[in-house]
Amino acid sequence: MKFFKPTDPLPTLGRLEKVAKENGALILEGWVVSFESKPLETIQVYIAAKDVTNFELASTLPSPDIKKNYPNIPGADKARYRIKIPLTPQQQQQLKNSLVVVTPLFQGQAGGIMTNVLESSIPTPSQEYIKFVGGHFSDVAFDFLSYFIQRVGLEPGDKVLDVGCGVGRLAYSLAYYLSPQGGYEGFDIAEKLIKWAESEISSRFPNFNFQVVNIYNQMYNPEGKIQSLDFVFPHPDKSFELVFLTSVFTHLRAKEVRHYLDEIARVLKPGGRCLCTCFLLNPESEAAIAKGRGAHKIAHPLEECYTSNLQMPEAAIGYKESLLLGWMRERSLSVVGKYYGQWCARNKFTSYQDFLVLQKN
Numbered sequence: 001m002k003f004f005k006p007t008d009p010l011p012t013l014g015r016l017e018k019v020a021k022e023n024g025a026l027i028l029e030g031w032v033v034s035f036e037s038k039p040l041e042t043i044q045v046y047i048a049a050k051d052v053t054n055f056e057l058a059s060t061l062p063s064p065d066i067k068k069n070y071p072n073i074p075g076a077d078k079a080r081y082r083i084k085i086p087l088t089p090q091q092q093q094q095l096k097n098s099l100v101v102v103t104p105l106f107q108g109q110a111g112g113i114m115t116n117v118l119e120s121s122i123p124t125p126s127q128e129y130i131k132f133v134g135g136h137f138s139d140v141a142f143d144f145l146s147y148f149i150q151r152v153g154l155e156p157g158d159k160v161l162d163v164g165c166g167v168g169r170l171a172y173s174l175a176y177y178l179s180p181q182g183g184y185e186g187f188d189i190a191e192k193l194i195k196w197a198e199s200e201i202s203s204r205f206p207n208f209n210f211q212v213v214n215i216y217n218q219m220y221n222p223e224g225k226i227q228s229l230d231f232v233f234p235h236p237d238k239s240f241e242l243v244f245l246t247s248v249f250t251h252l253r254a255k256e257v258r259h260y261l262d263e264i265a266r267v268l269k270p271g272g273r274c275l276c277t278c279f280l281l282n283p284e285s286e287a288a289i290a291k292g293r294g295a296h297k298i299a300h301p302l303e304e305c306y307t308s309n310l311q312m313p314e315a316a317i318g319y320k321e322s323l324l325l326g327w328m329r330e331r332s333l334s335v336v337g338k339y340y341g342q343w344c345a346r347n348k349f350t351s352y353q354d355f356l357v358l359q360k361n
């Protein structure tokens with residue numbers, strides 16, 4: 001079942017923050033804004049891949065918290081929505097673990113979809129593990145699931161590879177989208193995180209597999225014995241419809257990135273896609289860094305890349321956009337989507353880091 005043709009939505013920002021049962025109804029709460037100040041017309045709702053039409057929608061509700069976080073986005077002060085869906089007693093029993101997908105419509109055009117799950121059976125990891133992978137968990141998990149569905153065209157029966165999967169943050173949301181015909185493979189260099197993911201995710205979703213590889217990384221695994229340049233992904237050629245790396249190229253050196261791109265091109269099926277986040281250095285981001293805007297001063301040169309910290313270069317690594325895109329082109333990976341991020345204090349953005357969608361020719 002395919003929810004959406006991959007398309008570029010209108011530039012919007014939002015989340016579906018809450019999905020809960022209350023007094024015999026399903027309550028969906030979140031917020032959404034259009035960067036182009038378009039008025040929200042309505043919201044489409046899918047639950048467990050079914051269209052839902054019987055609901056009450058309240059929108060443009062006050063949102064001082066969103067305004068505080070995003071003071072420059074028009075309409076951020078009235079961005080909240082609340083949807084109330086009556087449930088039959090049978091639905092109240094059945095809907096646990098259901099994926100909810102909402103699409104905001106602005107003058108008939110779709111904005112970015114927002115996803116979440118009702119009563120997730122997978123628990124969230126400890127704060128220590130969440131901090132290890134960047135400090136956020138389910139909001140990032142569902143943001144990226146939404147990008148996979150809408151911008152990459154991921155289908156439930158697809159096979160996906162999560163390179164540098166950490167604690168399985170993205171597996172957490174994908175588990176509610178991929179069907180038993182689809183499958184998830186993830187590997188990482190942090191053993192304790194992989195153990196958690198195996199015991200909490202693979203135990204519930206047997207088509208989700210995690211592997212640990214003892215690769216050296218100064219920041220994440222300083223005791224590692226294997227060099228990433230010597231590591232061959234443990235998968236046959238042409239195995240996956242999607243390979244993704246969230247916040248991984250932002251911690252790898254140039255030679256490692258090129259080697260991983262070789263491996264990604266090898267394991268992708270023809271026409272398969274790769275989503276990778278990165279810090280792209282171009283005139284706009286470089287000017288922002290030079291003015292001290294944004295959290296990462298990725299300005300210290302280091303063998304074909306730039307870092308924010310010469311003592312711990314892996315803390316945040318950025319690449320000249322033209323150089324990185326050239327490496328991708330050389331491996332028959334065409335850029336089919338480019339989404340700039342908020343990291344360098346942009347006023348209009350999609351996610352925090354930049355991300356690219358590549359297609360294997």
Ligand SMILES: C[S@@+](CC[C@H](N)C(=O)[O-])C[C@H]1O[C@@H](n2cnc3c(N)ncnc32)[C@H](O)[C@@H]1O
Nearest residue numbers: 133164165166169188189190217220228246247
């Ligand atoms: C910021 S975390 C992101 C984790 C995960 N992708 C996510 O979004 O939750 C970066 C991850 O990259 C992993 N990592 C670092 N070097 C790696 C390498 N050479 N191969 C695979 N994973 C690596 C780290 O162990 C860490 O889990």
